[in-house]
Amino acid sequence: MLYLDAAATTPPWPEVVEAYARAWQERFAHPGSPHELGLRAAELLKAARRQVAELLGVEPEEVFFTNGATEANAAVFLGAASSAPEGRRHIVTTAVEHPSVLEPLARLERRGFRVTYVAPDRSGTLRARDVLAALTPETFLVSVMYVNHETGSIHPIEEIGAGLRERPNVRFHVDAVQAAAVLPLPIRAARIDYLTLSGHKIHGPRRTGLLFVRKGLPPPRLYGDGVPEGGVLHPGTPDVAAAAAFARALRLTEERRTAFVERVRDLSERLREGLEARGAVVLSPRLSRASHILNVSFPGMRGEVLVRALSAHGVYVGTRSACRSRAPRSHVLTAMRLPAELVSGSIRLSFAEDLEPEAAEEILSRFDRALRDLRSRS
Amino acid sequence: MGEESTRERLWGDEAESSPYDTLLVRYGELALKGKNRQDFERVLLARVRRALEGLAPVRIRRTFGRLYVYAPEAVLVEAARRLERVFGIFSFSFARSAENDLEAIRAAALAVLRAEVARRPGVRTFKVSARRTDPRFPMRVPDLLPAIGGYLLPRSGGLRVDVNHPDLEITVEIRPEGTFVYADRIPGPGGLPLGTNGKALLLLSGGIDSPVAGWYVMRRGVRVEAVHFHSPPYTKPEAKDKVLALGRILASWSDEFTVHFVSLTEILLALRESIPEALRTVILRRFMMRIAVRLARERRALALVTGESLGQVASQTLEAMAAIEDAAELPVLRPLVGLDKTEIIERARKIGTYETSVLPYEDTCTLFLPRHPKTRPRLAEVRAAEERSGLDISALVDRALGTAETVTLRAEFGALSSTPNVEDDKGLSSYL
Numbered sequence: 001m002l003y004l005d006a007a008a009t010t011p012p013w014p015e016v017v018e019a020y021a022r023a024w025q026e027r028f029a030h031p032g033s034p035h036e037l038g039l040r041a042a043e044l045l046k047a048a049r050r051q052v053a054e055l056l057g058v059e060p061e062e063v064f065f066t067n068g069a070t071e072a073n074a075a076v077f078l079g080a081a082s083s084a085p086e087g088r089r090h091i092v093t094t095a096v097e098h099p100s101v102l103e104p105l106a107r108l109e110r111r112g113f114r115v116t117y118v119a120p121d122r123s124g125t126l127r128a129r130d131v132l133a134a135l136t137p138e139t140f141l142v143s144v145m146y147v148n149h150e151t152g153s154i155h156p157i158e159e160i161g162a163g164l165r166e167r168p169n170v171r172f173h174v175d176a177v178q179a180a181a182v183l184p185l186p187i188r189a190a191r192i193d194y195l196t197l198s199g200h201k202i203h204g205p206r207r208t209g210l211l212f213v214r215k216g217l218p219p220p221r222l223y224g225d226g227v228p229e230g231g232v233l234h235p236g237t238p239d240v241a242a243a244a245a246f247a248r249a250l251r252l253t254e255e256r257r258t259a260f261v262e263r264v265r266d267l268s269e270r271l272r273e274g275l276e277a278r279g280a281v282v283l284s285p286r287l288s289r290a291s292h293i294l295n296v297s298f299p300g301m302r303g304e305v306l307v308r309a310l311s312a313h314g315v316y317v318g319t320r321s322a323c324r325s326r327a328p329r330s331h332v333l334t335a336m337r338l339p340a341e342l343v344s345g346s347i348r349l350s351f352a353e354d355l356e357p358e359a360a361e362e363i364l365s366r367f368d369r370a371l372r373d374l375r376s377r378s
Numbered sequence: 379m380g381e382e383s384t385r386e387r388l389w390g391d392e393a394e395s396s397p398y399d400t401l402l403v404r405y406g407e408l409a410l411k412g413k414n415r416q417d418f419e420r421v422l423l424a425r426v427r428r429a430l431e432g433l434a435p436v437r438i439r440r441t442f443g444r445l446y447v448y449a450p451e452a453v454l455v456e457a458a459r460r461l462e463r464v465f466g467i468f469s470f471s472f473a474r475s476a477e478n479d480l481e482a483i484r485a486a487a488l489a490v491l492r493a494e495v496a497r498r499p500g501v502r503t504f505k506v507s508a509r510r511t512d513p514r515f516p517m518r519v520p521d522l523l524p525a526i527g528g529y530l531l532p533r534s535g536g537l538r539v540d541v542n543h544p545d546l547e548i549t550v551e552i553r554p555e556g557t558f559v560y561a562d563r564i565p566g567p568g569g570l571p572l573g574t575n576g577k578a579l580l581l582l583s584g585g586i587d588s589p590v591a592g593w594y595v596m597r598r599g600v601r602v603e604a605v606h607f608h609s610p611p612y613t614k615p616e617a618k619d620k621v622l623a624l625g626r627i628l629a630s631w632s633d634e635f636t637v638h639f640v641s642l643t644e645i646l647l648a649l650r651e652s653i654p655e656a657l658r659t660v661i662l663r664r665f666m667m668r669i670a671v672r673l674a675r676e677r678r679a680l681a682l683v684t685g686e687s688l689g690q691v692a693s694q695t696l697e698a699m700a701a702i703e704d705a706a707e708l709p710v711l712r713p714l715v716g717l718d719k720t721e722i723i724e725r726a727r728k729i730g731t732y733e734t735s736v737l738p739y740e741d742t743c744t745l746f747l748p749r750h751p752k753t754r755p756r757l758a759e760v761r762a763a764e765e766r767s768g769l770d771i772s773a774l775v776d777r778a779l780g781t782a783e784t785v786t787l788r789a790e791f792g793a794l795s796s797t798p799n800v801e802d803d804k805g806l807s808s809y810l
Contacts, residue, residue, distance in 0.1 A: 019809050019810070022808075022809060023809045027809070034614065039615060039616075043806065044806055044809055047806040047807075047809075047810060048809075048810060051810050244809040244810055247810045248809070248810050251810065
């Protein structure tokens, strides 16, 4: 099996499954219960929060566990909007954000907020100066993802953050879901106010995520007035085991990142060359690309058809955002103003930690078979 | 004090090019003389050795009124961080040592000047001051200043000399044991080295005041242990963690810190039965005094310490103090009595206890106790109430002492943090 859809979700690491199972079994008590078992559960929750904070170089009080990145993003926009200063109702974002950002923003637009969507260029590269130029005196929030989920384009968040230093009352949100596996997260250096992570993109459990909220900003909340207790955003019984498993996944990600990046860069280069030789057009930017995501298009072919053909040969790739696969067209590629033919022929290869660079040959030979299947039929 | 000034020295990778090889440590109250001075020096040296334990390579040398700590700069930074918490030290300087020879002194002064200019943005003017206590050195100060300053000026990268308000002052001390060049003076905590003035027992509540009170007494050379009163199961166990965290911070100012946990539950329940509501607070405090005195005697402590101030809360009136102290058979030191709350908070921040103190856990006093205690209890009235109650005071005190748990905490120099790491003992890392 050749799983090349890590940007959709990653296979769980056994160490993380083990942490989850054991924490669930051994520290199952409600962390709010005042008895010994409750205290022991609360203790683990607190330790998980502290570990995550340490890994990110922030304070534990700035870290909130969420039911995934979608929830974290929703909380950012809800919270930022409800605490936006009087008369400032403008938000700057990019045209290539994940739906979990674009959808809450669309809701805010219906409520009278103004949103500017900055587009990348044809190569998929986003320029910091274009983002900064979109700011108006009414802007109170800037939201830019770190790594694009379809093209792997790395966005210049440090440069944007540096530009925002002159605008201390503009808050800066970074969706770093696709970045965590391959890049360190420069929360302080990039002057970030809110940051979102997802557990299952780093071999952790589904329904786990993280929201960083800089100290001094109102604490995030989903509904009601309560401050999230113990750093768990979602109301209801906190999932201590999930928090522990997330903390472990993040620790292992940090520990394995350098080696992973080296391997995946090699693999990704071999595939890029091999696929170009087979007539593919690379849609990911040449420069400033996170190497675990590679977007290519076979002109004249439909992406999802190719996905199915590859699947028949045991190669599992993605087409754009998995949760949007049934929507007609990639908004990311469309925003890059690519010809329709390239957009509909696009597939996304994304790599998880377990692939060796040597897998490239096998993958390419299975591509050959899949392409042959399709061509013999047309 | 302290913490920030050394932290600034950690800027970036400049340590590599840093000229410093010595920490020049100044100590001693001028008033100390004779035998006292000798004791002081002996104890201080022991405290410094202890504080620097485990740091290598470090050499310590004592001369008249000075200590020298020799080490590479990276180690000096850590050493300074630790010495900022050694009572008895008045100030210290990062210094560059040199032979007592003009060329060597000039080179050292230039190295210090360049390092400081790189380190502090915006330095435009400087001056040189000099002191010579080595009579064998051939030049006198009035000749030295131009000899050094005149050498530095053309090599300073465009600085000007300003003898009145220089941005940077380079001090050269030529002493029999060698020459030391430095550019700043970092304040130490002052006071007297711990252990020169006996031992006292602190009533440590977990609030802002009592750790500060303990610190002030420690600064006068007194070893301090603490008693914390709790009332399980009515108080949360987290409150205990908080006291342990405070104890660990105080330990960083000594090297260990002992806390005795004593349960007041039985006494609280007994008071509820037999003491009129308005007097419960003051009588409870009398019990705390009695228990503390007994503990103090066991631990050879000669006085009690409280964080009481005047007028902060109802129990802190002179009348209440008199009624409470009546039950204490040892002197009760109240070092905060002359301070305003804002001054106490400011001090707590500097000591490092503030953030922990403000964590929200209720302590003993908020349970069972009246919302409106009598603010000016009369001693006679209080004594009469105790007598009328029929409580067996000494038996209650005995049983309370029987609940005592003693924990000795050690300073963790690795991270002078207030976070208790008790969790590490509970196998938490196996999940994370």
